Amino acid sequence: MKLTEDQQNKRREFLTKVCPTVAFALFGVSFLEACSSDSPSDEGATGVIDSSSGYGGNDDQSSDDNSSNDTPAYTVDGDTITADLENPFFDNLKNVGGWMNFTEEGVLLLRTSATQILAFDNCCPHAGTSSSWSFSASSSRFTCGNHGNSYGTSQGGTANCSSGQTSGNLARYTTTINDNQLTITK
Numbered sequence: 001m002k003l004t005e006d007q008q009n010k011r012r013e014f015l016t017k018v019c020p021t022v023a024f025a026l027f028g029v030s031f032l033e034a035c036s037s038d039s040p041s042d043e044g045a046t047g048v049i050d051s052s053s054g055y056g057g058n059d060d061q062s063s064d065d066n067s068s069n070d071t072p073a074y075t076v077d078g079d080t081i082t083a084d085l086e087n088p089f090f091d092n093l094k095n096v097g098g099w100m101n102f103t104e105e106g107v108l109l110l111r112t113s114a115t116q117i118l119a120f121d122n123c124c125p126h127a128g129t130s131s132s133w134s135f136s137a138s139s140s141r142f143t144c145g146n147h148g149n150s151y152g153t154s155q156g157g158t159a160n161c162s163s164g165q166t167s168g169n170l171a172r173y174t175t176t177i178n179d180n181q182l183t184i185t186k
């Protein structure tokens with residue numbers, strides 16, 4: 001039976017949401033294979049199930065490792081993201097100076113001390129690019145690779161997303177850490 005384009009879109013959307021465990025349980029291997037080709041992959045970060053939670057895994061892990069990790073790396077409730085810092089997904093934040101582009105939620109994260117991780121909007125103030133960031137520990141500035149502009153991590157002087165500004169500080173979110181749970185409030 002040939003599916004209409006609308007039916008195919010609904011099927012793709014369903015598979016994206018339930019892959020891989022539920023699809024496998026319900027439909028077997030052929031659907032699981034469909035999952036692997038339709039699942040989103042963004043910036044190498046892996047295992048995102050939907051917009052309200054993400055499952056562990058990072059660039060160093062195999063997909064097999066991800067599938068066996070059933071503890072969410074983070075959850076989202078409105079404007080609040082709660083991240084489990086013990087999850088391998090956030091391994092880059094273990095040491096002071098470590099950072100990651102948490103693209104799933106549009107946030108740059110930077111550990112500045114044992115008890116503090118800063119969070120910034122990952123939307124470049126210049127033209128909105130979110131995926132080309134690098135960080136210099138010596139200057140404590142993030143540089144967007146799209147046009148090479150760099151932005152500070154201090155408070156104040158905020159350069160907002162896509163405002164055309166080529167200097168200033170990235171928009172910062174409120175963060176707290178309790179029991180290895182990082183809370184980011186946008």
Ligand code: FES
Nearest residue numbers: 124126127144147
């Ligand atoms: S979009 Fe980031 S520097 Fe231009």
